[in-house]
Amino acid sequence: MTLVEDKKLMDVLSNFRVKCKCGNTIVFVSNREKIICKRCSRYVYRNKKLEFKDKLERERRNGKRR
Numbered sequence: 001m002t003l004v005e006d007k008k009l010m011d012v013l014s015n016f017r018v019k020c021k022c023g024n025t026i027v028f029v030s031n032r033e034k035i036i037c038k039r040c041s042r043y044v045y046r047n048k049k050l051e052f053k054d055k056l057e058r059e060r061r062n063g064k065r066r
């Protein structure tokens, strides 16, 4: 990968925006999977797949707890 391509990729990542359920726009500054919304304090995920994966994992953990 050349430096130019690397820069382009960084631009794409830095411009990644997701709209929270509360209407607040979250900007993913790095390739983090989730960010806490400043307005409603809920997790906002990069995409639906990550949200689903995290939800499953949490449910599994809660299920184990007695």
Ligand SMILES: [Zn+2]
Binding pocket: 020, 021, 022, 023, 024, 037, 038, 039, 040, 041, 042
């Ligand atoms: Zn929100």
